Amino acid sequence: MVMSRPVIGITCYVEPAKFTVWDMTTALLPYMYVEHIARAGGQPVIIPPAGVPAELAGRLDGLIIAGGGDIDPARYGSRPHEQTGYIRKFRDEAEFGLMRAALDHGLPFLGICRGLQVLNVELGGTLQQHLPDVAGHTGHSPAPGTFGRVPVRLSPSLAKIYGDDELTPAHYHHQAIDRLADGLEITARSDDGTIEAVEVTGLPFALAVQWHPEADEDGPLFDALVTAAGRVG
Template sequence: MNRPLIGITCYIETASFATWHVPSALLPLTYIDKVVDAGGQPVLLPLAGDPAKLVERLDGLIVAGGGDVDPRWYGQAPHPETNYVRRFRDEAEVALVCRAVESDLPFLGICRGLHVLNVAMGGTLHQHLPDLVGHTGHAPAPATFGKLPVLLAPDSRLAAITGSDFLDCSHYHHQAADRLGHGLTVTATAEDGTVEALELDGHPFALAVQWHPEAGDDPSLFNAFVAQANGSA
């Protein structure tokens, strides 16, 4: 089988290997497993050099989860709860997303990936959701997914992919889209009004979700994305 090449952005963080504790380029294995199961060939994209130049070699791009986008990208001062900012990752991923949009490369954003897409298109973010919605259900505790339902727009690509207008999802985010970037449409929301999915108008497949489908059991989103990358959707 000819597997489409799926680039996935990764973390640059200190990791432990045997007795070593060193800066590393890494990614949770769940992303890789979901892409492989969907028929894709995952390739990790270390955010160094000029990764945007790799877009022409890819069949699809996933911007994975991670820390917060530097609010200076959208003209705000940092909130006290804004954390794990990696400016080099912001720069690389914004450039990757812009290149993917320009070249009609299939794109899937996951959690932070939604934030990057919205900021890259000129939008802004709510920096700390509990201030807005009055609860911590979207990230109830460190390293603990929140389980919240989301409502899908019935005429959206996302609803067509999942075959549903209601999903029970794994959440882990304390930020969300505020003012939408150019060309973006909200296609899913939480019951508290939080934006949970965005789609880019006029693009063959540019979709971002706020939840973590790589942590769930439903493969439909990865299947649809890899099929699009393979030219078979």
């Protein structure tokens, strides 16, 4: 008997893009996400911010809310910082609904970069809109299209997944958690104090990281997500 692969939904961008002979608005996602989920034994399914994505929560075995532009600061009661950008309100609308549905269903969930921020804001937290103002450096996002390598210290629960309590992953974010939402536990910090990972208390597998695990060859977070999804799928 062939076992079915857990179905892992991954949210995506909608942006202008050029490919072969075309130049048009495109639903797109870095293929690294897809490769990691497939390698871990899952069936990746890309979810565009169209229709009512929240209705998919009951049909998925796991969910990734992927990286992307900044969340509309109005969602957490703030005015935009001059460095806040790439706001896509239609994506906010779709992903916040999907995030809430995933939590309500107890769906195994992994938030990546923007996904961590969606989780925190959905649960009532706020964001620091330009991290260099607080951290005093640009190491978390050193240059356009360039990942930074900032060391982070992991909690025991996250260290169990990675097999180590310290990590130097790929970062590309200029925003981060300011006020932590109720119901979240901090599971990683960088040396400058930035919250780099959280998990939802009371759920079997619901965590988010501020870094970009898809940018590294090894993918223990993707393995852990697919394993958790296989238990409930």
